[in-house]
Amino acid sequence: MKGxxxxxxxxxxxxxxxxxxxxxxxxxxxxxxxxxxxRGIGAFGxxxxxxxxxxxxxxxxxxxxxxxxxxxxxxxxxxxxLALILAYLNVRTDIPLKGLFHLISxxxxxxxxxVFATSWALLxxxxxxxxxxxxxxxxxxxKSLFNIYTLGGMIMVEGLLDFPIAYLIIAPAMAxxxxxxxxxxxxxxxxxxxxxxxxxxxxxxxxxxASLALVVVRSLxxxxxxxxxxxxxxxxxxxxxxxxxxxxxxxxxxxxxAAAGVSVLVTSTVLVYVYRRLTxxxxxxxxxxxxxxxxxxxxLGRWRYPLSLLTSFLFLIxxxxxxxxxxxxSLIPYVMPPSAKAFSMVTLKHWNYVLRDPLSxxxxxxxxxxxxxxxSLGILLSTFVSYIIVxxxxxxxxxxxNLAFFSYSFPGLVIGIGFMWFFVHTPLYATIWALLIGYIAxxxxxxxxxxxxxxxxxxxxxxxxxxxxxxxxxxxxxxxxVPLATPGIVSGWILMASMFLRELSLSAVLSRPGTEVLAVQxxxxxxxxxxxxxxxxxxxxxxxxxxxxxxATLVGRKTAKARRTG
Amino acid sequence: xxxxxxxxxxxxxxxxxxxxxxGDELLQKALQEGKVVFYANITAVEPIMExxxxxxxxxxEYTRISTAKYLPTVLTEFGAGKLLADVLQAPVPILExxxxxxxxxxxxxxxAGAYPEWTMDPDGIIQIFGIxxxxxxxxxxxxxxxxxxxxxxxxxxxxxxxxxxxxxPTSHATTISWLIGLKEKVFETEEEWWDFLRGLAAxxxxxxxxxxxxxxxxxxGERPIGISMPKYIITKSPAPLDWARLKQPLLGTPRGIxxxxxxxxxxxxxxxxDYWLSEEAMKLLSTHVGEYVLRRGVYPPIEGIKDATVxxxxxxxxxxxxxxxxxxxxxxGG
Numbered sequence: 023m024k025g026x027x028x029x030x031x032x033x034x035x036x037x038x039x040x041x042x043x044x045x046x047x048x049x050x051x052x053x054x055x056x057x058x059x060x061r062g063i064g065a066f067g068x069x070x071x072x073x074x075x076x077x078x079x080x081x082x083x084x085x086x087x088x089x090x091x092x093x094x095x096x097x098x099x100x101x102x103x104l105a106l107i108l109a110y111l112n113v114r115t116d117i118p119l120k121g122l123f124h125l126i127s128x129x130x131x132x133x134x135x136x137v138f139a140t141s142w143a144l145l146x147x148x149x150x151x152x153x154x155x156x157x158x159x160x161x162x163x164x165k166s167l168f169n170i171y172t173l174g175g176m177i178m179v180e181g182l183l184d185f186p187i188a189y190l191i192i193a194p195a196m197a198x199x200x201x202x203x204x205x206x207x208x209x210x211x212x213x214x215x216x217x218x219x220x221x222x223x224x225x226x227x228x229x230x231x232a233s234l235a236l237v238v239v240r241s242l243x244x245x246x247x248x249x250x251x252x253x254x255x256x257x258x259x260x261x262x263x264x265x266x267x268x269x270x271x272x273x274x275x276x277x278x279x280a281a282a283g284v285s286v287l288v289t290s291t292v293l294v295y296v297y298r299r300l301t302x303x304x305x306x307x308x309x310x311x312x313x314x315x316x317x318x319x320x321x322l323g324r325w326r327y328p329l330s331l332l333t334s335f336l337f338l339i340x341x342x343x344x345x346x347x348x349x350x351x352s353l354i355p356y357v358m359p360p361s362a363k364a365f366s367m368v369t370l371k372h373w374n375y376v377l378r379d380p381l382s383x384x385x386x387x388x389x390x391x392x393x394x395x396x397x398s399l400g401i402l403l404s405t406f407v408s409y410i411i412v413x414x415x416x417x418x419x420x421x422x423x424n425l426a427f428f429s430y431s432f433p434g435l436v437i438g439i440g441f442m443w444f445f446v447h448t449p450l451y452a453t454i455w456a457l458l459i460g461y462i463a464x465x466x467x468x469x470x471x472x473x474x475x476x477x478x479x480x481x482x483x484x485x486x487x488x489x490x491x492x493x494x495x496x497x498x499x500x501x502x503x504v505p506l507a508t509p510g511i512v513s514g515w516i517l518m519a520s521m522f523l524r525e526l527s528l529s530a531v532l533s534r535p536g537t538e539v540l541a542v543q544x545x546x547x548x549x550x551x552x553x554x555x556x557x558x559x560x561x562x563x564x565x566x567x568x569x570x571x572x573x574a575t576l577v578g579r580k581t582a583k584a585r586r587t588g
Numbered sequence: 589x590x591x592x593x594x595x596x597x598x599x600x601x602x603x604x605x606x607x608x609x610x611g612d613e614l615l616q617k618a619l620q621e622g623k624v625v626f627y628a629n630i631t632a633v634e635p636i637m638e639x640x641x642x643x644x645x646x647x648x649e650y651t652r653i654s655t656a657k658y659l660p661t662v663l664t665e666f667g668a669g670k671l672l673a674d675v676l677q678a679p680v681p682i683l684e685x686x687x688x689x690x691x692x693x694x695x696x697x698x699x700a701g702a703y704p705e706w707t708m709d710p711d712g713i714i715q716i717f718g719i720x721x722x723x724x725x726x727x728x729x730x731x732x733x734x735x736x737x738x739x740x741x742x743x744x745x746x747x748x749x750x751x752x753x754x755x756x757p758t759s760h761a762t763t764i765s766w767l768i769g770l771k772e773k774v775f776e777t778e779e780e781w782w783d784f785l786r787g788l789a790a791x792x793x794x795x796x797x798x799x800x801x802x803x804x805x806x807x808x809g810e811r812p813i814g815i816s817m818p819k820y821i822i823t824k825s826p827a828p829l830d831w832a833r834l835k836q837p838l839l840g841t842p843r844g845i846x847x848x849x850x851x852x853x854x855x856x857x858x859x860x861x862d863y864w865l866s867e868e869a870m871k872l873l874s875t876h877v878g879e880y881v882l883r884r885g886v887y888p889p890i891e892g893i894k895d896a897t898v899x900x901x902x903x904x905x906x907x908x909x910x911x912x913x914x915x916x917x918x919x920x921g922g
Contacts (some may be wrong), residue, residue, distance in 0.1 A: 064663065064664065064667060074658060081919075128799065143810075144808065147805075147810050148748070149809075149810045150808065150809050150810050151810075171794075249797050250801075252797060253795050254758060254794045254795055254796065256795065256921065265656075265759065266758070266759035266913075268656050269655075269656050269759050269760060269761065269797070269798070270759050270760075270761055270764075270910065270913050271761055271906045271909045271910070272655070272659065272679070272681045272682050272685065273659055273685055273906060274656050274657075274659065274660060276593075276660055355826050355827070356806050356824060356826060356827035356828075357804065357808045357827075358807070358809070359808065359809070373912055376596070381634070390854055397661065432743055439657070439660055440655075442660070442661065442664055443664060446664050446665060446668040446670055447668060451668075452670075452672060453672060454660075506913050530657070531657055531661065534651055534672065535625075535649040535650065535651055546652055548800070549654070549800040550631045550632065550800065550823055551800060551801060551802075551803045551804050551807075551820065551823075551824060552823070553804065553822075
């Protein structure tokens with residue numbers, strides 16, 4: 023009897039999902055782990071632990087690890103704090119210019135990271151950064167005020183890049199907030215600030231932790247910022263260390279790189295575990311119950327305008343400046359600081375080149391296909407996975423959650439090779455389907471995280487009521503659960519679609535003639551320092567993502583409205 | 589005498605007819621195969637692919653694979669019996685590894701005679717056709733030609749403090765090989781070379797991951813001078829880039845081309861290699877991409893480059909690369 027109680031129940035749906043997610047994510051990681059224990063440079067070879075010994079006894083590693091900890095902790099705290107403030111202001115207050123929030127929350131995610139980092143280097147490098155030159159002129163300084171090539175600069179740029187991930191997880195949680203709890207606090211005499219501190223933030227804990235976890239894992243695996251901003255300042259983190267392992271020598275040992283990557287995998291597994299421990303008693307976070315809910319809008323009073331000024335400033339540095347830099351670079355024959363000479367040389371040649379280049383056009387078509395179809399399939403899978411993770415608190419759900427993070431946790435520089443080692447043994451190799459499956463497998467957490475925090479907030483009573491009324495599982499899922507989780511579904515879809523549109527790590531290894539994608543095309547131009555073409559394609563990428571995200575938001579709103587009125 | 593002349597003319601006619609029918613046969617077979625797949629990591633070679641297609645009606649598909657992923661990709665595909673490439677082009681150290689692994693097949697192109705003798709592999713497998721030449725590149729809007737170095741040693745002058753960009757010598761294999769090349773082929777004594785390295789390090793050069801990003805900071809003036817490649821003067825035109833006319837030779841890693849031993853389109857592959865090595869293709873490569881090619885009489889349209897001595901560097905072993913990466917870390921504070 024006692025044994026029965028302890029034995030975890032695993033439902034058939036859970037079993038199916040574990041199999042599906044396992045097939046998607048374990049293969050490539052397993053290949054990499056095999057490679058890390060094999061002699062030679064392939065996935066299969068005689069057993070050895072030499073690669074681990076060499077990596078983890080390297081005397082330079084401890085400094086790199088310290089930098090990595092500061093970099094990831096800094097950027098995840100910065101991104102999450104910024105997301106909390108902005109999501110609160112947008113969802114819960116009467117701040118003006120709310121349309122800006124929508125743009126702020128998605129556009130930075132659509133800018134290829136290498137382009138975003140390069141824009142910031144153009145703006146804030148100590149020699150002739152545009153903003154530095156401007157400030158020197160205005161303030162009459164002899165030396166530049168800012169140096170982007172520092173750990174602080176890296177944290178700022180990575181934080182800004184990862185901020186949309188945090189926002190898209192936290193904002194839906196804010197939107198599904200039952201204001202009755204706060205009102206209760208106000209009625210009992212607490213100040214609004216105290217209510218925020220005692221009620222709002224604790225209830226948002228799953229979303230905040232989800233955001234921190236996702237951004238930590240993302241920045242651990244980031245390469246663009248460490249290479250464009252860190253390397254010139256000689257600030258090395260784990261990914262630049264891994265890059266060194268694979269670029270030193272013509273016979274790059276990805277097994278050794280994988281051995282270094284395993285520490286990231288372990289960190290992220292621990293993070294997922296800690297996250298689960300901290301949110302186990304999920305009923306504490308339920309805010310959508312049968313009682314009806316509507317988040318109340320708080321009047322900002324005299325803070326209304328100063329705060330909207332702050333948002334506009336963020337909008338300026340997050341979107342306007344980088345996009346203007348892109349536009350400027352796409353219109354001048356070569357990159358130079360803005361001047362009369364530069365403006366006299368304005369040309370459309372980069373745009374003409376890109377819009378007539380058959381490879382770029384094919385890449386555009388393939389990327390749009392992958393974004394639309396991939397994100398839709400990905401979100402379908404994520405919805406079931408998140409639901410089961412939240413509702414079934416068994417060993418199975420812990421396993422499922424960890425499996426979902428598997429490929430995502432490996433640094434991008436290495437995971438592509440894992441997928442290649444895996445796919446080459448299947449008929450899918452060198453087809454667009456390999457890219458589609460690889461994308462979904464790697465970025466599953468983008469769908470699962472926002473949906474998990476959405477499901478945690480939905481009371482099980484609602485589903486029970488539906489079941490009592492005679493509805494089956496699928497009917498309840500479709501009519502009750504999915505409509506309530508719509509904000510999470512839309513967020514997840516946008517995150518996945520815009521990620522797929524600019525995906526590089528896997529594509530750089532798996533894309534072949536006929537299956538070119540946008541990011542690889544951008545990388546080709548970037549490798550040749552053709553920044554004009556890079557910028558023109560980058561702007562096209564941002565425009566496409568914006569259209570997709572706007573459509574998704576509109577569809578989401580319409581669906582939610584139809585459900586409410588129907 | 590007359591008889592000899594008739595016989596010689598006849599023989600010549602026969603040989604050229606033979607060559608013609610041989611070439612014609614190769615073309616016919618290539619046309620039947622329909623396409624050729626080409627793996628390389630080389631800038632903007634699409635014009636060559638198109639010109640090949642226009643000339644012969646055979647499609648040339650180009651897959652660009654970065655140097656760090658080149659060997660893993662080719663060896664993984666080869667190991668799984670799925671190598672898609674018919675023709676492989678890469679820096680010679682990479683092709684040498686592929687040769688050892690049996691990925692490459694012998695093929696001596698009939699046009700190979702137009703290249704110096706040292707470019708031909710004794711086993712008839714790898715044909716070297718160019719050198720990825722490295723030079724000192726500067727922004728001519730910021731610096732005047734008389735300010736720039738005339739010897740590598742000049743880069744160690746403290747006047748270049750904070751003004752240089754270069755690929756990271758603690759991790760970038762090609763840069764490490766280039767620095768060792770300077771020691772072995774340019775500097776008279778090893779002490780002189782060490783002094784140069786220490787002086788260069790003291791000038792705190794800005795490190796980027798490879799040669800690709802080096803022209804960026806030079807072009808914007810962020811770092812007005814750098815260890816980069818003269819080919820960017822062409823690919824980045826009209827950016828104000830020029831190369832310092834050194835009194836010493838320019839060095840670089842040799843580039844080669846070879847046939848795959850498991851080519852699905854072997855005849856189209858041979859036709860492609862012949863075309864690649866032809867004067868027409870080499871002119872396209874040097875004119876559009878600024879590559880330094882070894883076909884006699886073909887030069888990139890960069891002023892003064894004809895007079896430069898360009899030498900290949902040797903292939904460093906993995907152990908040597910690791911050893912020097914560590915040494916350079918100590919000197920440059922990596």
